[in-house]
Amino acid sequence: MCMENNRPTVLLGVTGSVAAFRTIDLASQLTKGGYRVDVVLTPGALRFVRPLSFEAVTHRCAYTDESPGILEGRAVHIELAERAGVVLVAPATADLIGRYVCGLSPDLLTSLLLATEAPVLLAPAMNARMWNHPAVRANVALLRKRGVRFIGPESGLLSCGSEGPGRLWPVGRLYEILRELLPAQSDRIPPFEQEEKEVAARKPRSISLSRVQDERRGVDEMAEKKKSPKKPAVKKMEKNGKKGVAAKKK
Ligand SMILES: Cc1cc2nc3c(=O)[nH]c(=O)nc-3n(C[C@H](O)[C@H](O)[C@H](O)COP(=O)(O)O)c2cc1C
DSSP: OOOBTTBOEEEEEEOSSGGGGHHHHHHHHHHHTTOEEEEEEOTTGGGTOOHHHHHHHHSSOEEOTTSOSEETTEEHHHHHHHHOSEEEEEEEOHHHHHHHHHTOOSSHHHHHHHHOOSOEEEEEOOOHHHHHSHHHHHHHHHHHHTTOEEOOOEEEEOTTSOEEEEEOOOHHHHHHHHHHHSOOGGGSOOHHHHHHHHHHHHSOOOOOHHHHHHHHHHHHHHHHHHHSOOOOHHHHHHHHHHHHHHHHHO
């Protein structure tokens, strides 16, 4: 994973669903939350949203199949796949799920999905009958077995007018899940402080060398005083006084 100015990278994939516009808000929240956000739009997504909306909130280039094939000297899908700390496709269409499960990569997003080692999360959005279709159910089950995490969909009134499971998971909750998986810099305890805390929890407080030396010196002085009995303070003062006068006369 690549960190830019200590910002962890979230790769947001956007596919062709009416819910695609909601991902703009997620990209904005992530950017404000301290993440570097790379956005990749499928050709299907471009029918609903434009790269410029994402670029405006992430302050970065958004990628499409029309983007240059080389990024930072490497194939764009490999560079994006490797720098990601986590990949979230939101919304994920039935079509994207089908291509991913079959290992097909006709576009930039599916290519990087096959190339990445980062955790992959899919937040589906589709009509409830599409979501419940046996082909989609089987695809989802197989991807889950391979370690892909599905977030949602939520049940409710869908944009097509019907009701049931198919709504994109709320953006605020997607943000929370990403934050748990990949803490932003502000959430992290610096390694040095972390180490200090662990050491403090493990060991009893150690005494410094100088403190040991001071204590040793004190013990020696006490022993010294015990050996030579104290002379009365008045006599000592008189003696000093005489010496002082004698010295002045000289
Ligand atoms: C108006 C409209 C809305 C659509 N909404 C969805 C949707 O919410 N979920 C979905 O899986 N497909 C939806 N589709 C179908 C996809 O856009 C289509 O399968 C497309 O090929 C997806 O491409 P992509 O997965 O590469 O983005 C919709 C199509 C249209 C015309």
